[in-house]
Amino acid sequence: MYSNSHYLATCLLSIALFVLAACGGSSNSQETTSQELVSQFAPGERLQLKPIDSSYTGVSYPLKLYLPHNHSSNRKFPVIYILDAEWQFETVADSVDKNQLEVILVGIENYVDADYKHREMYSQWPLAKDYFDFLTVELLPSIEKDYSIDETNRTVMGHSLTGLFVGIALLIDSPQQPYFHRHVSFDGSFWAHRDVTPQLVNDRLSLDQTLNSRVILVAATAYPNNARYVSWFEQLLTVARFSQLELDRYEYDRAHIPVVAYSMDDVINALY
Numbered sequence: 001m002y003s004n005s006h007y008l009a010t011c012l013l014s015i016a017l018f019v020l021a022a023c024g025g026s027s028n029s030q031e032t033t034s035q036e037l038v039s040q041f042a043p044g045e046r047l048q049l050k051p052i053d054s055s056y057t058g059v060s061y062p063l064k065l066y067l068p069h070n071h072s073s074n075r076k077f078p079v080i081y082i083l084d085a086e087w088q089f090e091t092v093a094d095s096v097d098k099n100q101l102e103v104i105l106v107g108i109e110n111y112v113d114a115d116y117k118h119r120e121m122y123s124q125w126p127l128a129k130d131y132f133d134f135l136t137v138e139l140l141p142s143i144e145k146d147y148s149i150d151e152t153n154r155t156v157m158g159h160s161l162t163g164l165f166v167g168i169a170l171l172i173d174s175p176q177q178p179y180f181h182r183h184v185s186f187d188g189s190f191w192a193h194r195d196v197t198p199q200l201v202n203d204r205l206s207l208d209q210t211l212n213s214r215v216i217l218v219a220a221t222a223y224p225n226n227a228r229y230v231s232w233f234e235q236l237l238t239v240a241r242f243s244q245l246e247l248d249r250y251e252y253d254r255a256h257i258p259v260v261a262y263s264m265d266d267v268i269n270a271l272y
Contacts, residue, residue: 042069043097044105046090052142054134057111057122061134063143064089064107066096071104071148078153078272079104079144081135081180083162084119086110088260092157095264101272106143108135123161123189125196128168135169136179155182155271159260160226163188167233170215171200175208182214184267186260190229201236211242216267217249220259227251 049063064085068077082089085107093105111118122131135156144151158166163185170183190197204211215237219230234249248270254262 040070041100044068044071044093046093052139054138056130056134056138057118057127059111059118061111061139062086062109064105064109065143065147066093066105066107067147068102068104070102073148076148076150077102077104078155079106079149080155080157080271081139082107083156083158083165084110084160088157088159091261091264092268095268099265099268101268103272104147104149106139108139120161123158123165123168124192125168125200128165129172131165132169132172140179152181154180155184156180157184157186158188159186160256161189161192164190164192167197168193168200170211170213171197171204175204175210178212181212182216182271184216184218184271185230185233186218186263187220187226187256188217188230188233189226190233191226197233198236201240205240205242209242210244212244214246214271215248216270217247218259218263218267219249219251220254220256221251222253222255224256225259226256 045067047065047067049065051060051062053060062085064082066089071077080092080103082092082105086109089105089107092107096103096105110116121127140154143149156166156169158164166183166185167188167190169180173179193200217230217234219225219227221227230249234247237245237247250263250266252259252263
């Protein structure tokens, strides 16, 4: 009888130890799975796409593309449309990899003519409207039919003159169904629009006082810089008192060109 009781107790103890081990194994398994998910991040793929011709501007623009390593049609990804891509695309892609973010990048290079005159003209009003139409009517549908992009989470990003264009795009986009939902301007050349920009702000206010966007204005303060005019544009938007507008100004002790790379990690992390 003692032997049977001892045997029964031994069996029960073994079962209990097995259950405890199984529970512990589950915890370790969950921890391992979590660690594996973190370690699964890998740098995205960087591609040079076929240039796109525009009927609005009359020229062809080379394109760059960055896809997350796990890109698939089963999931939609946020997207950043990067202007001046021949200079800025790699900086943004490096930051996305460094910060392990899953986002699609589309880089639009400039049409190269003497002194980049085309870029200068189409970043300012009134030709900026043609460039905006090129982006929204021609480029976006062309890209987004082939790649899994979240149409409610588009960012447009520019520097200097194209940083000015980003401000214009904010003001001329549709109030009801905007193409872009986040706007990033690096040391924008708002000095070129001292007369036009206030009118664009007033026109936008007359259409709708709601401006649903996340806007980041980066200002360089070391010489040379556009900090004074970045502050001026910020003040125009602040005084207009648009509802649902999230407006931030970041300032860095860097010059006009190096401020982009210097601030990129802060900007990327603020967006996502």
